[in-house]
Amino acid sequence: GENVEQHPSTLSVQEGDSAVIKCTYSDSASNYFPWYKQELGKGPQLIIDIRSNVGEKKDQRIAVTLNKTAKHFSLHITETQPEDSAVYFCAASRRDTDKLIFGTGTRLQVFP
Amino acid sequence: EAGVAQSPRYKIIEKRQSVAFWCNPISGHATLYWYQQILGQGPKLLIQFQNNGVVDDSQLPKDRFSAERLKGVDSTLKIQPAKLEDSAVYLCASSSLSGRAREQFFGPGTRLTVL
Numbered sequence: 001g002e003n004v005e006q007h008p009s010t011l012s013v014q015e016g017d018s019a020v021i022k023c024t025y026s027d028s029a030s031n032y033f034p035w036y037k038q039e040l041g042k043g044p045q046l047i048i049d050i051r052s053n054v055g056e057k058k059d060q061r062i063a064v065t066l067n068k069t070a071k072h073f074s075l076h077i078t079e080t081q082p083e084d085s086a087v088y089f090c091a092a093s094r095r096d097t098d099k100l101i102f103g104t105g106t107r108l109q110v111f112p
Numbered sequence: 113e114a115g116v117a118q119s120p121r122y123k124i125i126e127k128r129q130s131v132a133f134w135c136n137p138i139s140g141h142a143t144l145y146w147y148q149q150i151l152g153q154g155p156k157l158l159i160q161f162q163n164n165g166v167v168d169d170s171q172l173p174k175d176r177f178s179a180e181r182l183k184g185v186d187s188t189l190k191i192q193p194a195k196l197e198d199s200a201v202y203l204c205a206s207s208s209l210s211g212r213a214r215e216q217f218f219g220p221g222t223r224l225t226v227l
Contacts, residue, residue: 004154032214043116043203043218044155089154098143098207098214099168102154 002027004092006103013080014111021075021106023090030092033066033073034100038087047088048075080110114138116219118204124225130192133222137185137206143167144181145216146189147203155203161187162209191224199226 003026013019025033031052036044050057050064050073057064063076073092077084087107091100117136125131137144143162147155158177160167163184172179176195181187191198201221207214 006154034215036218041220043205043220045218046215049215091154093214097168098145098216099157099160100155100216102156104154105152 002030002092002101004090004101004103006090006106008106009104010107010109012109012111015080015082017080019075019077019080019084019108019110021088021090021108023073023075023092023103025071025073025092025101027092027094027101028071029094029096030071030101031095032093033064034091035062035064035075036089036091036102038089038105040086044089077108080108082110082112084108085110116204116206116217118202118219118222120222121220122223122225124227125194126227127196128193130190131194131224132188132190133202133204133224135187135189135204135219137187137204138208138217140208141206141217142184142209143207144187145205145207146179146187147205147218149201149203149221151200158189194224194226196226199224 005024034049037047038044066073087105090103146158149155158172159169161181179189203221205216205218207216
């Protein structure tokens with residue numbers, strides 16, 4: 001069935017460093033890949049997304065890359081700040097459905 | 113614009129009891145989702161509505177879970193009877209059929225503890 005694997009499960013970085021989270025999906029029909037940030041006690045919030053017709057997308061300090069051949073996509077956060085500390089989830093969905101398949105999450109800690 | 117509202121925020125019940133959660137989506141959003149998020153895992157879709165019709169309920173444990181979305185706006189999710197393994201955060205999300213149609217907006221969730 002559909003599956004999304006996410007690594008690492010935890011990531012600790014110093015403020016100002018970069019952080020990279022990687023995901024792999026199994027369904028070759030997937031064409032939409034959002035990333036969500038979830039802070040303690042809150043629901044997930046969309047931070048960036050990418051569709052299968054592009055290979056990279058940037059939004060200020062956040063970028064996402066997609067390799068359709070390898071079925072990999074990654075989140076890159078540059079110049080990390082303490083407020084970036086949260087759990088990040090990748091997800092994937094197919095063209096014919098809005099059903100999101102989520103990864104298992106990465107807990108990012110940014111130390112001052 | 114108001115976000116997705118959910119209540120209650122927390123609920124503690126004993127196994128075999130029943131419980132209901134309520135969700136009010138963003139105004140005008142036709143699609144509504146209920147997810148189950150077990151501690152340490154990503155959200156898992158339980159049921160998806162478009163207006164007041166069910167689009168996908170393939171992962172809803174129908175022997176104990178039920179959901180409805182009367183009038184295509186608010187929705188309720190019910191568990192009867194609850195089991196220990198139902199302890200989780202239940203998230204409601206909504207999305208629009210127009211514009212960025214696939215962006216899902218999540219509510220704060222209801223944390224359920226089954227003792």
